[in-house]
């Protein structure tokens with residue numbers, strides 16, 4: 130999977146320029162893929178600048194794994210991390226309390242606090258901004274890859290929120306990360322075939338959560354591999370094309386939709402250990 134439209138270069142440059150002058154970064158991550166949905170530029174350039182990592186869409190993620198991610202992130206003393214869902218505005222508003230305690234000094238002296246917020250398309254960043262701003266600032270919607278320019282938003286109590294374009298960066302070195310982004314729907318469906326994404330997702334989910342798949346598709350036994358799974362599930366759902374062949378495209382779509390809306394259950398796609406191993410592998414290749 131490969132993608133890196135020109136506007137991403139511009140957006141990356143904007144983030145790099147803004148970063149040194151902000152007091153805090155709020156990184157909105159997808160709780161199902163906290164590593165693959167994180168901006169590598171931030172990871173590289175943040176240093177020990179305070180950072181709040183919001184694991185959004187935690188209503189769709191495996192709670193046990195989300196807990197492990199939070200512990201993992203908070204090993205870094207400059208990071209606070211919490212599981213949220215932007216469908217619960219109280220959880221989002223509570224972040225401002227954290228900001229106040231982090232910057233108690235600034236508040237006392239009436240100094241402004243500049244916050245940069247980042248997040249890939251469709252991660253829920255606009256919904257979060259609108260809650261923090263208590264008014265509609267950013268357009269929300271389920272369509273990925275809508276790029277918006279940088280903008281400064283005034284929040285109450287001397288807080289300034291710098292929005293950054295919702296971009297997806299190229300992860301050329303890590304195909305697994307790309308497939309995870311595709312599985313959650315962060316990469317537009319047209320960029321790569323559904324069969325291919327579904328096969329990748331099935332392979333992982335069969336290893337991590339076999340019972341969830343067997344149960345949902347009422348399979349007689351645990352499939353041997355992802356193709357066997359798609360065939361069995363396809364039969365179950367009547368995805369048969371002419372000549373009595375399995376319609377892979379059709380079952381792929383059903384399977385991905387049911388993953389994305391958590392009909393399959395609360396299933397995460399990566400653990401901190403996996404991310405660390407992949408990161409080491411990427412480093413070794415460079």
Ligand code: GDP
Pocket residue numbers: 185186187188189213214215216248249250251252253254255256257267268269270271272295
């Ligand atoms: P943005 O592209 O990052 O600004 O994302 P939006 O705020 O526009 O949200 C994208 C889609 O994700 C919308 O359909 C939201 O309803 C949905 N969404 C946002 N936050 C959550 C969440 O916490 N849980 C779930 N299940 N869906 C969410």
